[in-house]
Amino acid sequence: MDRKKILIMAFALTIVAQIYVPISMIAESEDILEGRPYKFRTAPIDPNDPFRGKYITLSFKENFCIVADKKEWLPDEEVYGILAERYGFAYIQSLEKEKPNIENYLHLKVRFQDDFDSLNKVYFDLPFDKYYMEETKALAAEQIYRERQLDTVRTTYAIVYIKDGKGRLTDVKIGDSSIRDMVK
Numbered sequence: 001m002d003r004k005k006i007l008i009m010a011f012a013l014t015i016v017a018q019i020y021v022p023i024s025m026i027a028e029s030e031d032i033l034e035g036r037p038y039k040f041r042t043a044p045i046d047p048n049d050p051f052r053g054k055y056i057t058l059s060f061k062e063n064f065c066i067v068a069d070k071k072e073w074l075p076d077e078e079v080y081g082i083l084a085e086r087y088g089f090a091y092i093q094s095l096e097k098e099k100p101n102i103e104n105y106l107h108l109k110v111r112f113q114d115d116f117d118s119l120n121k122v123y124f125d126l127p128f129d130k131y132y133m134e135e136t137k138a139l140a141a142e143q144i145y146r147e148r149q150l151d152t153v154r155t156t157y158a159i160v161y162i163k164d165g166k167g168r169l170t171d172v173k174i175g176d177s178s179i180r181d182m183v184k
Contacts, residue, residue, distance in 0.1 A: 035163025038090035
């Protein structure tokens with residue numbers, strides 16, 4: 001084969017790869033929306049730095065699981081959290097080291113073991129802790145979110161679709177109102 005044909009083929013393959021990769025990422029993200037929606041209660045965040053760019057950094061109340069022996073779970077270990085619901089909100093009921101053969105699970109990473117109380121708590125990072133927004137609405141959303149975290153009447157929570165161990169955050173709600181609608 002001559003050099004010109006090889007360069008043309010390499011260029012064509014590069015173009016195909018540049019088109020295929022983003023399309024497959026978008027398709028995977030959209031596929032998650034066919035999963036089941038869950039509501040995760042959020043927790044107050046550091047008021048000095050809730051935004052880093054165009055998203056809200058979320059913290060969740062149910063970011064731990066009580067286990068039989070916390071020493072079995074190592075920091076940065078990848079695990080599977082079995083989802084359950086209580087009072088209409090999702091939480092991780094148990095942790096497993098092997099991929100479960102059920103639909104309601106989430107792929108997680110262990111943060112640390114709690115050595116401060118007698119419960120065997122293992123804390124983990126939920127894979128959807130950033131809610132992206134239009135940058136011009138960020139400051140107003142930050143103020144609303146911070147004020148409403150202290151409100152004991154209206155619950156603040158995230159709507160997350162989960163499928164095949166992956167989650168996609170679609171909205172942050174305060175009471176029954178979307179934060180997007182509150183900053184229009």
